[in-house]
Amino acid sequence: MSNSIKLAILGLGTVGTGVINLINDNLNELKRRSGRDIIITEVGTRRHRDDIDPNIVQNSDLMATAASDNVDIVVEVIGGTTLAKDVIMHAIKNGKHVVTANKALLAEHGNEIFAFAEEHNVHVAYEAAVAGGIPIIKVMREALAANKIDWLAGIINGTGNFIMTEMRDKGRPFADVLSEAQELGYAEADPTFDVEGIDAAHKLALLASIAFGIPLQFDKVYCEGITGITLQDVNYAEELGYRIKHLGFAVRRDGQGNDEASGIELRVHPTLIPQDALLANVNGVKNAVLVNSHPLGQTLYCGDGAGAGATASAVMADVMDLVRVLGSKDSHDESNSNQNNHGHHVPHLAFIPEQLSDTPILRAEQMITGYYLRVHAYDSPGVLADITRILSDAGINIDAILQKPAHKVGQVPVIILTLPVVESQMNLAIEKIEKLETITDKVVRIRLDELA
Numbered sequence: 001m002s003n004s005i006k007l008a009i010l011g012l013g014t015v016g017t018g019v020i021n022l023i024n025d026n027l028n029e030l031k032r033r034s035g036r037d038i039i040i041t042e043v044g045t046r047r048h049r050d051d052i053d054p055n056i057v058q059n060s061d062l063m064a065t066a067a068s069d070n071v072d073i074v075v076e077v078i079g080g081t082t083l084a085k086d087v088i089m090h091a092i093k094n095g096k097h098v099v100t101a102n103k104a105l106l107a108e109h110g111n112e113i114f115a116f117a118e119e120h121n122v123h124v125a126y127e128a129a130v131a132g133g134i135p136i137i138k139v140m141r142e143a144l145a146a147n148k149i150d151w152l153a154g155i156i157n158g159t160g161n162f163i164m165t166e167m168r169d170k171g172r173p174f175a176d177v178l179s180e181a182q183e184l185g186y187a188e189a190d191p192t193f194d195v196e197g198i199d200a201a202h203k204l205a206l207l208a209s210i211a212f213g214i215p216l217q218f219d220k221v222y223c224e225g226i227t228g229i230t231l232q233d234v235n236y237a238e239e240l241g242y243r244i245k246h247l248g249f250a251v252r253r254d255g256q257g258n259d260e261a262s263g264i265e266l267r268v269h270p271t272l273i274p275q276d277a278l279l280a281n282v283n284g285v286k287n288a289v290l291v292n293s294h295p296l297g298q299t300l301y302c303g304d305g306a307g308a309g310a311t312a313s314a315v316m317a318d319v320m321d322l323v324r325v326l327g328s329k330d331s332h333d334e335s336n337s338n339q340n341n342h343g344h345h346v347p348h349l350a351f352i353p354e355q356l357s358d359t360p361i362l363r364a365e366q367m368i369t370g371y372y373l374r375v376h377a378y379d380s381p382g383v384l385a386d387i388t389r390i391l392s393d394a395g396i397n398i399d400a401i402l403q404k405p406a407h408k409v410g411q412v413p414v415i416i417l418t419l420p421v422v423e424s425q426m427n428l429a430i431e432k433i434e435k436l437e438t439i440t441d442k443v444v445r446i447r448l449d450e451l452a
């Protein structure tokens, strides 16, 4: 083996360019840490770029680059789930290790891709796919390997967090903040992935798999974005001591409590959390993941979740790990090609494939959360009593109520915070509230979590 490690970068967008810049900037550090020269030998790009080092081959045939003899590790930063999948499968088939930042691809096809990689005795590393520069995959797969994870909650979409922060702090309009996020390279190619919660759902599927040892099940993630959040709700939440953040939750339920089903909740949605919670103070494009595990307890990981530098940092951390794999004398040893020999590398989904569990993913109606309700009612005697009676009949415990003087305007919002309740119970209660003659609009509901 020559002393240098040869990389191919497939895709020269924000992340690909960030990786090239990182290697140029930190060449010496990379060599001092790995003991090897890490060089880019090829880039896969549809359009020729004049600003790339002429020693690097530019190839518009990405499949050829993925299989090139001049490449040890393929870095896929094209994005999308079609061409990216083809080139990754082709690279694997040709014995290349792969580094990818592609959360959509892994969330949707990761089970197949990882199985194919194991069959071919190569690794597909994906630190950059979740929470940008935060090394959360390494933490959960390796540093927390001795723990049983009970739940995690995370701000895992930088664009969404940036928008929510700017709206709250500066009262800026939604569209204006979104275009700034796009200019800064935070947003997905299709920004609805950010604002509708799909990007967060992709990342949550990955986090949940490595937390609980379950196959990837993106299609079972309950997903709500931030497009329905109004300044009015942001302000009422603040008045009651809460802040609205867009969060992803993966929660293990043991079926012990009242009406509690046994299984795993996978959900992304706007959530009221206490203003003094650390997560409530993670602002701008920052991401953060709070992990509750036994016996460690709560730990919080925070940093830049999007952008060229943060993502390139995670991509290159994976490359550095793979440099060590390539350097270990038995990395392609026959004994290692036996699928049951998992001793030499961290399993793709943290648990050895034969041990992944079929624990059910709970349906939305089975999920348990607190609620913020905004109910618009006419000012008349007994309205509040009617609403609270419906809630108490459903066994829903009210934690706080806020109503402004109503007599001047005739109708006002009543804000109610509840303790955790099974969603099916809340659905029934809301249906009944909306049937009251004194209620003027649909009930607005946002989930609430104390993060305790």
Ligand code: HSE
Residues within 6 Å of the ligand: 129, 131, 132, 156, 157, 158, 159, 160, 186, 187, 188, 194, 199, 305, 306, 307
């Ligand atoms: N669009 C993503 C975000 C980029 O805003 O977090 C990183 O995955």
